[in-house]
Amino acid sequence: MWTIRVVSAALLTLGLAAGPAAADSTPSASPSGDSAAPTSAGTSFRTATEIDQGRTATANASAGDYLYWSFPADTGQRPTVEATVKLPREHAAQTWQIDVYDGLRRRQACQYGAQTRTAAAGAESVELACVLRTVRAWSEPWADDPLPGTYYLRLTAVGVRTADLGQPVAAEVRVESKEIGGSAAVDGRLAEPLVPGVAVARQGDEDGSRAPAVLSGVEPDGGWSSGRWSDRWVWTVSGAVLAALAGIGGYALTRGSGRPPHVPPNA
Template sequence: MRKLLTAAASAAAFTGLLLLAPATASAASPSASASPSASASGTAKPVLNSVGTSFLTATTLAAGQDADVPVSTGDYLYWAFPAAEGQTPTVQVKVTLPDAADRHGPQTWSLELFDGLRRRQSCTAGPQEGAGEQSAATLQLSCTLRQIRSWAEPWSGDPLPGTYYVRLSTTDIPQTDLGLAATVHVHVAAKGGADDAQPEGGSLKAPLVPPVNAGATAAAAAATPAPSASATYAAAPAAEESHWYSDLFSGWNTRWWWTVAGGVLAALAGVLGYTLTRHPRGHHHPHRPAPVPHQAPPVQPQQNGNWQ
């Protein structure tokens, strides 16, 4: 009888565990499903905490991405972002100036945008330069580019698809304030797209400078990088034309050809110079002085004998 009661109690406990398991799973399911939804809803791009100090080391930003970086006052700061045809990019910068107690005067910051050919682009809206007094805490700068064109004349400076560079610098600052710690917040936004691009009658085969991971080091030799979409824009090098005289002035005999040609030209120049400067041929008579004309003897004065 005791064994039957023990078996019944064990069966009841096992049944209770089975009943509690679904409840526990249902209680834990909301938290488990909350993380995918949160990640799905979080479409904001990560904020970057890096900045470059030249065009080659510029930190790449995507459209809608922010950069929040502590910087040193007086440095040149560079970011890069891609722009496609039909877009109108806008760059917004907020500078948190150093503490007023550490500054010795007003500071002037400047925002500039360059295209892939390092050409400075003009802005259609926004203050590109701002001056903050010694008591000011922040500065707001912005620049809105013209609409990116799909094609332009070679002589024009219109913005074309490719990489654009943001340069932030201080143009007027007391010498004693150089090196003070500041904070810069950069936001890149773009509106429009290929559907908004106006017909220009042509198209650009490749962007000016395809976006790259600036500052990234080369991988190991064994690792082969995957071909990127920008690699398809690379134009094949044009084949050089060869003629019958192409090999005469190339290769190991180039120096000898130029040496012989220089010697011949020097000899001809010497002969020509001697011909132009030498005296004319013929007998040369020494220069004789002109004969002195005959002079009559001087006339003596007559003396009168009756001299008184």
């Protein structure tokens, strides 16, 4: 009977630990519809149009243009970038490509997805996708791991004939992330997310105070969470509790009743 109680307590503890973990694995909600989605794109890193995750941005451009957007990605997220380009009615074969760069303008490799695709002559549209690696809270200086901060999306045609240059195209881009949770947690964190200008100081008030000049206003809903606790801690504590309960249960099963063995009266 006592063993059943130990097992029940262990299962209850495991269930309580799994609750926060399941909540963390749910993708973040889309931003509220208070602000309209962007309808234009930048032409360089400095003029990249800021977009929120979960919102579709559009832009009208010409074949051969470089289109730039920026978006925030936080610790534990695995961003997926999708782009659709609507092509003119008549055109030759075109190759389109999306590239993603982090806050240090390091090109980030795609885990999988059609990062480059060729649209056949006369095709109505071309669709591209790039699934990035999971964003880490900290990394070695020499590593190329994705880190929390601003990310840049560049969309362009890399193979366009001269006759098709300048033809009108319409682009749609969307960024969504999957919350990976504690399985991607690491020991350590960045002092600041990789947001352009976050470490640049500007002259403040007349008293000489200085404040950070942030050149990018994009950030996740609820702010940056780099370095906060994750469900990794929940599972660690749960494992320790389960190990303690298992030890107590094993001791209770093996120690016996604690009374001396029965001795026959005529012995």
